Amino acid sequence: MKRNNFVSIMLNLLLTIGLWSHPAMALNSCLEDAEFVDRTGRAEISIANDNMSNPLLYRPRCVTISEGTLIRFRALPNFGMHPLFGGTVVEGVATIDPLSPIGSINSGQEAERLWFGNGEFPFFCDVHFGGGMMGSIRVVPQLFASGFD
Ligand SMILES: [Cu+2]
Numbered sequence: 001m002k003r004n005n006f007v008s009i010m011l012n013l014l015l016t017i018g019l020w021s022h023p024a025m026a027l028n029s030c031l032e033d034a035e036f037v038d039r040t041g042r043a044e045i046s047i048a049n050d051n052m053s054n055p056l057l058y059r060p061r062c063v064t065i066s067e068g069t070l071i072r073f074r075a076l077p078n079f080g081m082h083p084l085f086g087g088t089v090v091e092g093v094a095t096i097d098p099l100s101p102i103g104s105i106n107s108g109q110e111a112e113r114l115w116f117g118n119g120e121f122p123f124f125c126d127v128h129f130g131g132g133m134m135g136s137i138r139v140v141p142q143l144f145a146s147g148f149d
Pocket residue numbers: 056081082083125126127128129133
């Protein structure tokens with residue numbers, strides 16, 4: 001009984017100070033780990049709303065990449081119609097993250113981003129985030145297959 005209480009208190013303490021988070025937690029409704037498409041180890045990837053049957057869907061919407069991967073954002077017909085920002089959407093409220101390396105893209109059809117640093121980097125369309133036009137990029141450390149680092 002006392003031991004169970006101790007374990008319970010310790011787990012709550014870890015949760016409170018944030019050392020033990022749920023592994024499936026992610027941003028911009030990328031709730032499932034399985035939803036993150038694995039694109040690690042690639043030199044570059046493309047994220048675009050190029051699904052003709054759903055123009056509000058980014059593909060891939062939730063993606064895992066390696067550090068140093070070039071990200072090419074594409075918007076159809078253009079970013080004027082779908083201005084993209086780095087930031088979160090929580091309960092229908094979009095918040096721009098001024099520190100996001102994604103920044104803002106509001107003209108043209110294509111924009112590239114490349115940064116170093118791990119973590120999760122959510123993004124959204126400022127016009128259609130309410131319709132689900134949002135996603136998230138997980139960046140994991142680059143692993144060098146050749147054995148040097
Ligand atoms: Cu949009």
